[in-house]
Structure formats: C-alpha cells, structure tokens
Amino acid sequence: MPREILFNAFVMNCVAHQSPGLWRHSQDYSLDYTSLQHWADLARLLERGLFDAMFIADVLGAYDVYGGSPAAALRGGVQVPVNDPMMLVPAMALVTEHLGFGVTANLSYEPPTIFARRLSTLDHLTRGRIGWNIVTGYLDSAARGVGERLAAHDDRYDRADEFMAVVLALWEESWADGAVRRDRAGGIYADAAKVRPIRHEGTHYRVDAIHLAEPSPQRTPVLFQAGSSAKGRDFAARHAECVFVSGPSARVIAPRVAAIREAAAAHGRDALKVFSLMTVVLGSTEREAQEKLAGYCELASPEGGLVLMSGWTGVDFAAMRLDEEVRHVENDAGRTAMDNITRADRDRRWTVGEVGRHVALGGIGPSSCGTPGQVADAMERWVADTGVDGFNLSYAVMPGTFADIVDQLVPELQRRDRYKRGYGEGTLREKLFGAGARRSKPS
Numbered sequence: 001m002p003r004e005i006l007f008n009a010f011v012m013n014c015v016a017h018q019s020p021g022l023w024r025h026s027q028d029y030s031l032d033y034t035s036l037q038h039w040a041d042l043a044r045l046l047e048r049g050l051f052d053a054m055f056i057a058d059v060l061g062a063y064d065v066y067g068g069s070p071a072a073a074l075r076g077g078v079q080v081p082v083n084d085p086m087m088l089v090p091a092m093a094l095v096t097e098h099l100g101f102g103v104t105a106n107l108s109y110e111p112p113t114i115f116a117r118r119l120s121t122l123d124h125l126t127r128g129r130i131g132w133n134i135v136t137g138y139l140d141s142a143a144r145g146v147g148e149r150l151a152a153h154d155d156r157y158d159r160a161d162e163f164m165a166v167v168l169a170l171w172e173e174s175w176a177d178g179a180v181r182r183d184r185a186g187g188i189y190a191d192a193a194k195v196r197p198i199r200h201e202g203t204h205y206r207v208d209a210i211h212l213a214e215p216s217p218q219r220t221p222v223l224f225q226a227g228s229s230a231k232g233r234d235f236a237a238r239h240a241e242c243v244f245v246s247g248p249s250a251r252v253i254a255p256r257v258a259a260i261r262e263a264a265a266a267h268g269r270d271a272l273k274v275f276s277l278m279t280v281v282l283g284s285t286e287r288e289a290q291e292k293l294a295g296y297c298e299l300a301s302p303e304g305g306l307v308l309m310s311g312w313t314g315v316d317f318a319a320m321r322l323d324e325e326v327r328h329v330e331n332d333a334g335r336t337a338m339d340n341i342t343r344a345d346r347d348r349r350w351t352v353g354e355v356g357r358h359v360a361l362g363g364i365g366p367s368s369c370g371t372p373g374q375v376a377d378a379m380e381r382w383v384a385d386t387g388v389d390g391f392n393l394s395y396a397v398m399p400g401t402f403a404d405i406v407d408q409l410v411p412e413l414q415r416r417d418r419y420k421r422g423y424g425e426g427t428l429r430e431k432l433f434g435a436g437a438r439r440s441k442p443s
C-alpha cells in the first residue's frame with residue numbers, strides 16, 4: 001500500500017515570499033497580508049484541503065546582499081516588509097480545528113526562557129497544533145539589527161545545540177506530570193514540589209528559572225529543521241522530527257534525504273518526516289495550465305529571485321553578468337542554496353539569469369505544471385525517486401495556487417489512495433506520527 005503524501009503550505013507574513021513580482025497579478029491577494037481575515041480564510045481553505053500544516057517562514061533582517069543594499073528588496077517587496085509569523089496563529093487556530101502551524105523562529109537573538117514561554121503559549125492556544133522551524137539565520141542584516149555580526153556557519157549550529165538543551169529542559173523537565181492540581185477546594189493551583197528550576201551554565205546561556213508556562217498539550221512543539229550542510233544534517237539528525245529539503249531536481253534531493261535519514265537512524269531516530277519544496281500550477285487541461293504558467297512567468301521578477309538567492313548564499317548576484325555561470329563559493333550564509341546550483345548536480349550548470357528566473361517562481365524547488373493527473377503523476381514519481389514523505393508547497397499566486405490544489409489535486413490524490421480523507425485525532429505530533437506519539441529523542 002503506497003504511503004499517503006503529506007502537504008504543508010509554504011507561506012510568509014509578507015507580500016512576496018518566494019514568488020517576487022507576482023503580487024501584481026490580478027488573481028493575487030498577497031497585498032492583504034496585514035489583514036487577519038486574509039489569514040483566517042487561508043487557514044480554512046487549507047483545512048478544507050486536509051493540509052497537514054501551514055508552514056510560515058520568517059527572517060529578522062532585510063535582503064541587502066544584492067547590490068549591497070535593501071533597495072531592490074524594498075522596491076519589489078521581496079520578504080520585506082515582513083511581519084511576525086507567530087501573531088497570526090491564534091486567529092487562525094480559532095477558525096480551524098486540525099490544521100497544524102509550523103512557525104519559523106530564529107533562536108540566535110533571544111533568551112531561551114522567554115522564547116520557550118512564547119511557544120508554550122501557542123501550543124496551549126492551538127490545543128497542541130504548533131510546530132517550530134528551528135533556524136539560526138543566514139542574514140548579516142539580522143545580526144546587525146541587534147548589534148552583532150553573523151556568527152560563523154558552524155558556530156551558529158553550536159549555539160543552537162545549547163539553546164535546544166535549555167528549551168527542551170524547560171518544556172519537558174521543569175514541570176513534572178501531575179504538577180498542575182487546579183484544586184479549587186484545597187486552594188492549590190500547582191504542587192510546588194513538582195516544579196523545578198532548570199539550571200544551565202554554558203558558553204552562550206546562563207539560566208536559573210522554572211518554566212513560566214504550565215505544560216501544554218505537546219509540551220515541546222513538533223520540531224522542524226531545514227539545514228542540509230554536514231553540520232545542519234547532524235543537528236537535524238539529533239533534534240528534528242520533520243525536515244525540509246529544497247533543490248531543483250530529484251537527483252539533487254535524493255542523496256540528501258538518504259543522508260539525513262541515515263544520520264537520524266544512527267541516533268536511533270527513524271520516524272523522520274521529510275518534506276521537499278515544490279510549486280504546482282494546475283489547469284483542467286494541459287493547455288489551461290500552461291497558459292496560467294505563462295501568465296505567472298510574465299510577472300515573476302528574476303531580479304527578485306536574485307535578491308533572495310543573494311541573501312541565502314551571501315553572494316551579490318548584482319555584481320555578476322546574467323549570462324555568467326555561477327561558481328561555488330563557501331561563506332557563512334546558508335550552504336545548501338549555493339550547493340543547489342553548483343556542486344549538487346555536476347551535469348547541471350546554472351547561469352545567473354537562469355537562477356533568477358527559476359527562483360522567482362516558488363523558490364529553488366521544481367515546478368510541476370499540468371492537469372491534476374499529470375501533477376499527481378509527477379508528485380508520485382518525485383516521492384518514489386527521492387524518498388520524501390511530502391511537499392512543502394510554494395505558491396505562485398495567493399491564495400489561488402492553494403485553492404487549485406485543494407479543489408483539483410487533493411481529490412486526484414485521494415482517488416489514488418495517496419492522500420488522507422480526513423484528519424487523525426490529537427495533537428499535530430499525533431496526527432503526523434500516530435496516536436500517543438512522543439518526541440523521539442536521540443539515543
């Protein structure tokens with residue numbers, strides 16, 4: 001029996017996430033991103049399509065590597081302005097019952113105690129539907145915003161390890177099971193003997209505190225992570241329950257998926273769910289889909305694509321010719337984005353212009369355009385070739401891309417028994433990993 005394919009919607013609290021320029025499209029409503037109604041409607045749509053989660057990306061600085069300034073990013077609304085992702089969640093949780101929310105939070109610039117409480121709060125308010133995409137940031141602009149410089153690539157993961165030790169202890173060890181009594185007659189809310197402080201003295205953090213929030217349905221949010229470098233993979237192998245991978249072809253993705261699963265298995269963790277990025281353009285006929293795609297490509301901004309790529313790789317693509325072939329550079333920005341277009345597939349060379357055009361339509365993942373049957377075929381093939389469990393679906397237009405997926409692609413996948421027909425019970429973790437599932441810890 002083939003496995004069901006999982007779906008996340010890949011979005012961001014901004015005008016242009018990974019489809020720069022398309023906010024100008026007549027069918028795009030991204031300009032409403034400051035409206036709660038916009039997000040509530042999207043959450044309801046995704047729940048109607050039985051999406052596992054809405055995954056909300058985030059950055060804490062502007063994309064200012066391209067041309068050495070944020071001007072191009074601001075002109076095109078490319079991930080700037082960008083609002084806080086977490087603030088959206090309670091309103092969306094109120095109008096849905098099952099949809100998960102994977103919020104991205106950069107751990108580099110705030111104390112773990114304060115962060116841990118914010119996530120516990122969201123886990124309470126969503127009744128256990130919160131996930132956390134653990135990121136350390138690749139933008140020097142974010143570091144400068146708090147008076148620092150971007151830390152070295154591998155050092156960021158070391159800091160993240162220490163941060164994880166503290167937040168996991170706060171979530172899982174500070175309040176023992178049964179500490180919350182809520183005993184009205186006896187006048188005892190919590191049993192003080194069952195709540196203990198977490199004490200930590202490390203390189204980056206010194207903590208002596210009880211967790212301020214009482215245990216939430218999941219205690220620890222479902223942990224998502226997206227690093228594919230050697231250091232990132234090692235981090236994911238020990239911490240992540242769900243991993244995002246992104247790359248332009250199955251040939252690029254498959255070895256990464258195998259490597260991450262192998263690394264996790266070495267820590268006794270084999271239940272990992274892996275999601276890969278994809279953009280889908282659907283039509284009831286192939287011609288209709290192709291016409292839609294042509295309309296998107298007319299408005300998608302290659303310059304916006306290069307603004308994003310410059311931020312991800314730390315390389316200023318504005319300083320290069322569009323017909324120039326991209327050569328590998330290693331620096332302290334993200335490693336995978338550069339690998340995707342240089343080393344990951346030695347038979348595929350990318351010019352700067354090609355990178356800009358490709359990234360402008362949904363990011364560095366593949367696009368699949370066609371009838372629901374054709375796109376379902378492509379997805380099944382991709383899953384078979386790469387070993388992923390599901391997709392992180394980028395959009396071309398908001399919310400039209402998701403409406404097409406819900407109305408056209410989901411029924412097709414259900415007909416093939418490749419997509420759920422209803423949500424499972426319980427928390428996000430239980431929905432993804434089965435009833436009673438607990439966070440899998442490294443052995």
Ligand SMILES: Cc1cc2nc3c(=O)[nH]c(=O)nc-3n(C[C@H](O)[C@H](O)[C@H](O)COP(=O)(O)O)c2cc1C
Binds near residue numbers: 228245335392
């Ligand atoms: C699908 C996907 C989504 C990501 N979302 C974010 C994000 O919202 N914010 C962020 O700072 N980094 C994000 N990243 C970047 C990763 O956290 C990481 O920095 C990047 O994959 C490079 O990691 P590496 O150097 O270990 O390969 C994302 C990566 C992928 C593949």
